[in-house]
Every structure is written in structure tokens, then in C-alpha cells.
Amino acid sequence: MKLIRTLTLGALALGCLSVAQAQTPIRITGSTAFRGTALTSILNIFDPSPAVQYGYTGTTYTSSKAAIFLGNIGGNSVKLKTSWSGSEGGIQTVSGQITVKFLPDGVAVSTGGTSGLPDPTVAGNANSPEVPDIAFSDTFQSSSAFSGTFFGVNYPALNSSVTTTGTTNQIIGIVQFKWIAGRSIPANFTNMTSQLARNLYSIGSAGVALWTGSTDHATKVFAIGRDIDSGTRLTSFAETGLGAKAVVKQFEPKTGGVRVTTAGGTISTLTLWPLEFVNGIVEPPGNGGYSSGGQLAAAVNNFPPANSLLVGYSGTGDADPQITNNASTGATELSYNGVTLGKPENPDLISEGAYTFWGYEHLYYRDSTPSDVATVADTLALRILNTDAPAPKFAAMQVSRNTDGAVVIQKY
Amino acid sequence: MQKLQITDSILIQMKIKNFALTAALVLAGTAFFQQTATAQTPVVYTDGDLFMGFRSSTATNDYLWDIGQFSQFTNLAAGTHLALGNISADLTTVFGVNWASNNNIQWGSAGTHDFDSSGNQIVNLYATKAEPTLGTLASPWLRQSTSNQGFTSSRIETLAFFGFFGNTSTANNPNAIIQPTLGTSWASFQPGGANTTGGTSFDTWNPTVEAPGNVPFGTGIPTTRLDLFEILPDNGGLNPPSTYLGTFSIDSLGNVSFDTLPIPEPSTYALLIAGGLLALFVARRQRKSNINA
Numbered sequence: 001m002k003l004i005r006t007l008t009l010g011a012l013a014l015g016c017l018s019v020a021q022a023q024t025p026i027r028i029t030g031s032t033a034f035r036g037t038a039l040t041s042i043l044n045i046f047d048p049s050p051a052v053q054y055g056y057t058g059t060t061y062t063s064s065k066a067a068i069f070l071g072n073i074g075g076n077s078v079k080l081k082t083s084w085s086g087s088e089g090g091i092q093t094v095s096g097q098i099t100v101k102f103l104p105d106g107v108a109v110s111t112g113g114t115s116g117l118p119d120p121t122v123a124g125n126a127n128s129p130e131v132p133d134i135a136f137s138d139t140f141q142s143s144s145a146f147s148g149t150f151f152g153v154n155y156p157a158l159n160s161s162v163t164t165t166g167t168t169n170q171i172i173g174i175v176q177f178k179w180i181a182g183r184s185i186p187a188n189f190t191n192m193t194s195q196l197a198r199n200l201y202s203i204g205s206a207g208v209a210l211w212t213g214s215t216d217h218a219t220k221v222f223a224i225g226r227d228i229d230s231g232t233r234l235t236s237f238a239e240t241g242l243g244a245k246a247v248v249k250q251f252e253p254k255t256g257g258v259r260v261t262t263a264g265g266t267i268s269t270l271t272l273w274p275l276e277f278v279n280g281i282v283e284p285p286g287n288g289g290y291s292s293g294g295q296l297a298a299a300v301n302n303f304p305p306a307n308s309l310l311v312g313y314s315g316t317g318d319a320d321p322q323i324t325n326n327a328s329t330g331a332t333e334l335s336y337n338g339v340t341l342g343k344p345e346n347p348d349l350i351s352e353g354a355y356t357f358w359g360y361e362h363l364y365y366r367d368s369t370p371s372d373v374a375t376v377a378d379t380l381a382l383r384i385l386n387t388d389a390p391a392p393k394f395a396a397m398q399v400s401r402n403t404d405g406a407v408v409i410q411k412y
Numbered sequence: 413m414q415k416l417q418i419t420d421s422i423l424i425q426m427k428i429k430n431f432a433l434t435a436a437l438v439l440a441g442t443a444f445f446q447q448t449a450t451a452q453t454p455v456v457y458t459d460g461d462l463f464m465g466f467r468s469s470t471a472t473n474d475y476l477w478d479i480g481q482f483s484q485f486t487n488l489a490a491g492t493h494l495a496l497g498n499i500s501a502d503l504t505t506v507f508g509v510n511w512a513s514n515n516n517i518q519w520g521s522a523g524t525h526d527f528d529s530s531g532n533q534i535v536n537l538y539a540t541k542a543e544p545t546l547g548t549l550a551s552p553w554l555r556q557s558t559s560n561q562g563f564t565s566s567r568i569e570t571l572a573f574f575g576f577f578g579n580t581s582t583a584n585n586p587n588a589i590i591q592p593t594l595g596t597s598w599a600s601f602q603p604g605g606a607n608t609t610g611g612t613s614f615d616t617w618n619p620t621v622e623a624p625g626n627v628p629f630g631t632g633i634p635t636t637r638l639d640l641f642e643i644l645p646d647n648g649g650l651n652p653p654s655t656y657l658g659t660f661s662i663d664s665l666g667n668v669s670f671d672t673l674p675i676p677e678p679s680t681y682a683l684l685i686a687g688g689l690l691a692l693f694v695a696r697r698q699r700k701s702n703i704n705a
Contacts, residue, residue, distance in 0.1 A: 151578030152454045203562035204533075243607055245596050247569035249533075249562065272533065282577065284459070284569060285527060 023077040024372050029100050030090025030136035032293045033232050033315025034175050034361050036062040038136050041388040045379050047072040055107050055114035065119050068103045073376050087231025090135030092146040095155040099129035134377050137362045138175045138231030143244045143404040158364035164378045172381050173361040173389030178319045179334040182300045182310030185327050188212045192334045197240035204249030222270050224312035225250035225289040227278050235359040236313040238405025249286035253299050263301035293318035301331040351392035353399035356408045452580045457572040462523030462538050465598030468507050468516045469627050474599045475506045477588035482538050485657050490674040500666025501584045512664040513632040520622035524565040535561040540638035542623030550639040552653035555646035567614040634664045
């Protein structure tokens with residue numbers, strides 16, 4: 001009898017251990033432009049009890065570069081990690097099963113969220129290289145370079161046979177973008193057109209007269225942009241007709257020889273972005289750019305060198321904190337083809353088709369993703385689609401487009 | 413942002429390619445190769461390389477060949493002949509055994525030298541133009557501003573890095589690929605392609621860098637020739653003509669070659685005119701003396 005009790009207790013103990021060990025790991029990467037909404041929604045899908053414990057990099061949760069969550073989703077124990085690499089990087093790493101640097105296990109977490117964790121993507125900081133399961137993407141995979149074979153690596157179609165019931169092409173919302181200009185711009189520098197964007201980003205700089213109609217041929221506007229991991233970049237170039245995969249010329253702002261990543265200072269030099277490699281893909285001089293929309297928007301919000309002005313593209317979440325519409329105190333939102341989205345954004349301009357600088361946000365995962373991970377992915381996708389996505393929601397759109405940068409057409 | 417191990421490997425490949433190219437130029441004056449089956453490897457691109465593209469209005473693939481650095485085609489003495497290679501096997505794979513007489517095939521060449529050795533942006537362009545009739549030099553493309561040529565350079569680099577770089581070479585040519593005509597292919601940057609507007613090559617050359625200019629036309633590309641021009645930027649606003657470098661031709665066996673045909677120098681023109689005037693003067697004198705007699 002004693003033996004039976006001992007064996008029973010032992011079995012129970014083993015059972016508890018196995019439950020503790022059955023914590024499902026889920027790693028999420030992709031769009032930096034949509035990370036604010038994604039992070040908000042992630043907290044919303046955790047069960048209220050026991051309370052989710054989490055920690056994140058930086059000081060503001062919704063703009064954190066990486067985070068870790070421990071809690072239950074649908075009654076199942078989950079260890080969820082985020083590390084935002086950009087939409088194209090997300091498609092590349094999820095489809096190609098390439099590791100991304102996440103926060104390591106064991107970092108500080110709390111029910112209210114522990115801030116200030118070291119960014120795992122910064123050289124020298126502790127990190128855990130893991131293959132991501134889920135990618136948020138501002139673009140269709142078919143528009144991406146990471147569709148089929150690229151640079152000798154095969155990137156299978158995501159969600160080709162397993163899809164989220166209730167979504168269309170894995171679309172979960174509308175991601176919105178803006179053109180912004182840096183400090184010191186003249187008062188009549190107010191608009192960006194598709195033509196100007198094609199000119200500026202093909203060459204890297206162009207005379208301010210093209211924007212203002214003045215006879216000032218000495219002052220030049222310099223192009224600031226993202227690297228090829230960015231869906232914001234792909235959308236910007238597709239939208240303006242430059243081409244989703246265009247090789248462009250973008251400049252690197254520096255102060256004291258160091259790349260500018262914060263706002264409010266003075267840039268001392270602007271040089272073509274140096275040659276670099278991103279996830280094994282070569283970016284020739286000028287074609288590289290910021291890996292983060294937040295850093296790009298902050299960099300634009302600086303005083304440029306003499307006879308120079310700065311223009312960049314960014315998701316609204318990264319752009320808005322930098323916009324004051326006062327050239328002495330912050331960045332200025334440019335209208336696009338004559339239409340100003342506004343701050344706060346006017347969702348009707350997008351849903352009715354007047355403002356076209358937007359894309360569909362997707363949530364992608366591999367067909368081979370384990371069912372427990374896919375279930376969480378589907379839960380997150382539907383939560384965003386139906387509740388957390390910013391206005392206009394996908395269901396409210398009165399216009400549609402067939403792919404990134406395609407013509408916006410009314411649905412009625 | 414992650415940097416993968418492939419970085420070093422690609423850099424090494426680029427260096428190897430540069431070294432190999434330099435060696436080839438030193439030894440043979442050109443990068444000739446024989447079409448024999450070799451290991452298929454990822455192709456690489458170096459700033460200043462020229463592309464030669466072949467497409468057909470009836471094929472779903474095109475053929476894109478990195479023919480090497482522009483410098484092998486510049487400053488050559490008149491009468492120089494460069495054998496670039498034999499691509500018959502690859503053209504047969506893409507367009508069929510009757511490629512040489514297929515009047516739907518077009519070919520052309522273009523490239524950009526974006527940066528000098530110090531890293532300064534120079535945007536020198538290279539582009540072909542079909543000879544209107546064999547032996548008649550095509551009118552040169554006009555030189556444009558640095559900004560204007562930078563726009564074209566961006567298009568060519570998009571082909572280089574998203575349409576070419578990193579793809580697997582054919583079994584017959586280590587510097588060429590066979591690619592679908594969609595996406596960022598050679599064909600997509602030619603008139604009618606998705607990445608160009610207004611019926612131009614690379615959004616620039618009107619109508620095209622290709623020969624023949626329209627298809628179906630003629631009796632196949634061996635009956636056409638392409639004149640290559642070096643298009644240096646000109647910011648004077650006068651758009652002077654570019655410089656003729658030489659002429660590409662392909663025979664029906666698939667041998668591609670480049671020849672610098674003798675173009676009369678100004679001094680030659682002056683001598684010819686002087687000679688003509690002298691002949692006229694002599695003839696007139698003779699006629700006068702005959703009349704007087």
C-alpha cells in the first residue's frame with residue numbers, strides 16, 4: 001500500500017514536471033511599423049489568470065525592439081518572444097527558417113512588465129538565436145524577394161495550405177505610412193509626389209526647387225530610408241512606382257562620425273549608406289538603410305547640414321512622435337500626392353481611397369508550424385483583425401488593391 | 413541586424429571574380445569561355461560589369477549574361493577583335509535549336525559604372541543600339557546629367573542585385589543565368605516589361621538597347637549587330653553624343669564577339685576633304701588647259 005502511494009505521488013510529481021516543461025515556445029518577428037498594434041494585441045490574448053509576466057527592451061512597451069512573455073493562452077502555458085526585424089526580414093527568416101536574435105530565457109519579467117532589458121540585436125548584448133514561427137508583414141510574400149529561390153536559398157510560400165480561418169490572404173489590418181521631412185525645411189515644402197519619390201530615391205538627392213518651385217538650386221533634399229528587410233521600404237517603392245525591389249540611393253546621417261539614431265540634434269555629414277550585408281543579402285553602396293523605423297523617423301527629426309534637407313518614409317506609429325509640423329522643433333508630415341493623412345490620422349482618407357500610401361498587414365507562418373503554435377497565431381490574427389487593428393479596419397475598407405503598390409480601386 | 417556567414421563567402425567570391433577577371437584580361441585581353449558543362453555556381457555582379465540579355469516574345473525565360481567589366485571594351489585600338497564566348501548551348505536551352513533563325517529573339521547590352529575607385533559616384537553608363545543596317549553605325553545615345561544617369565543606374569542595379577546576383581549559373585556559362593521573364597528580369601526592363609515605362613529600355617533608352625528593335629523582324633539575331641556606347645554624364649545641359657566603343661555580333665554558331673571598327677578620325681576626314689579638293693583643283697586645271705589648247 002505504501003509502495004502504491006509512493007508510486008502514485010511519484011507519477012503525480014512527474015506529471016507536474018511535464019506540465020511545467022510543456023510550455024509552448026512561440027517566436028514572433030517581422031514588421032517594425034506594425035509592432036505597436038501587435039504588442040498591444042499580444043498582451044490581450046493572454047489569459048487574465050494567472051497574469052502574464054513580461055519584460056521588454058527600451059522604455060516604451062509598444063515600441064520595444066524585443067520582448068518576452070510567460071503566461072497562458074487558452075489555458076496552455078506559453079513562452080512567447082518578439083524581436084522585430086522588419087517585414088521582409090520576417091518573411092525571410094520564417095520561410096527560410098533562419099535564426100533571429102531574441103531575448104534569452106531567464107531575463108527579468110513581471111506582471112506589470114519589466115522595462116529596460118538589453119536589446120538582443122545589439123552586438124555584445126545577451127541574445128538567444130532562435131528560428132521564428134510567426135512573421136508580421138506589411139507586404140504580400142509574393143512581392144517580397146523572399147518568395148521562391150533568392151540568392152540560392154529557397155523560400156517556400158507561407159500559409160499556402162494552412163491558413164487562418166476568417167482571414168483573406170492572412171490579412172489582419174491596414175498599415176499606414178507617411179512621408180516626413182526634417183527640420184529647417186522651408187514653409188512651402190509640404191508635399192511628396194510619386195514622381196518626386198522616384199526621382200529622389202533613384203539618385204539619392206535632388207534640388208529643393210523640385211518641391212517648392214523656387215529658384216534655389218544650391219539646396220538639396222537627401223533621401224533617408226530603410227534597409228531591404230523593411231516592408232515599409234518595399235511599400236514605399238512599390239507605391240511610388242519605383243519598384244518593390246528597386247536598388248536605390250539613400251544617405252546615412254552622421255554626427256561626429258557616428259550614425260544618427262536619435263532626434264533633436266544637428267547632423268554634421270550626409271554620405272551614401274555604406275555597402276553592407278543584411279541576412280546574407282548584399283546591399284551595394286546607397287542601397288542600405290536603417291533597420292528600424294523608429295530610428296529612421298528620429299534621424300529625420302534633426303537639423304541637417306547647410307544647404308541640405310532630409311526626407312524619409314515611415315509607418316505612422318514611428319513618424320507621429322517626431323512630427324510637430326514646425327521646422328524649428330520637429331519633423332513635418334508631408335502630404336502625399338496632395339493628401340494629408342493627418343495626426344491623428346483620418347481613417348476615412350484611407351478607407352475611401354483618397355490617400356494611397358498604405359498596405360495590408362499580414363500574419364504569416366509556415367504550413368509545417370506545430371498545431372499548438374498555429375492555434376496561438378490564429379488567435380492573435382483574429383484578435384487584431386476584429387478588435388485591435390487601428391482604423392480603418394480591413395472590414396471597413398471601401399477600396400482594395402491586388403498587391404503592394406497596386407492601383408486602389410473602389411469596391412462598390 | 414544579423415550578419416550571416418554567407419557574407420564572407422560572397423565577398424570572397426567577389427574578390428575571386430575580380431582577380432579572375434583581371435587575370436583573364438592580362439592573359440587574353442578578354443573573358444572568352446568555351447561552352448562546356450561546368451559546376452553551376454551562384455553568379456556575382458561587380459560594379460562596372462556589363463549585361464547582355466536575350467529575350468523572345470514567345471518564350472517564358474530570358475538569358476542574362478554578365479559579360480564582365482566595361483574596361484575590356486574601352487581604349488581599344490581600331491581593328492581589335494575580342495571573342496567573348498560561345499553561348500549556343502544556353503540559347504538552345506532557352507529558345508530551342510532554331511534560335512539562330514528565330515525572328516522573335518532580341519538581344520542587347522547595358523551596364524553602369526556607378527562608383528570610381530575612391531567610392532565617388534560617377535554613374536557612367538554603357539548601352540548598345542542596333543545598327544540600322546549592317547555596317548552603318550547607329551546614332552549615339554545622348555549624354556545626360558549626373559542625376560538623370562543616376563536614375564538609369566538605379567534601374568540597372570535593380571536588375572543586377574535582384575534579377576541576377578546570387579542566382580545559379582547555367583551549366584555552360586559561369587556568368588549567365590536563365591530567368592523567368594517576370595519580376596526583375598532583363599525582359600522586365602525592356603519595352604513592354606513590368607519595370608519600365610513608355611516603351612523604353614531601363615526607363616531611359618528610347619526605344620531600346622536591343623536588336624532588332626521590334627519583333628518579329630528579320631531572319632534572326634546573327635543578322636543584326638549592336639554598337640556599344642560609353643555614356644559619361646554631362647551637366648552642361650547640351651546633351652552631347654556618347655562615345656562609340658565597338659560592335660557586338662553573334663554568328664549562327666553562337667560565338668559572340670566584339671570588334672572595334674575603324675571610325676574615321678577628324679584628321680582623316682580633313683585629309684579626305686583636302687584630297688577631294690585637290691583632285692577637283694587638278695581636274696579643273698586640266699579641263700582649263702584642254703580648253704585653252
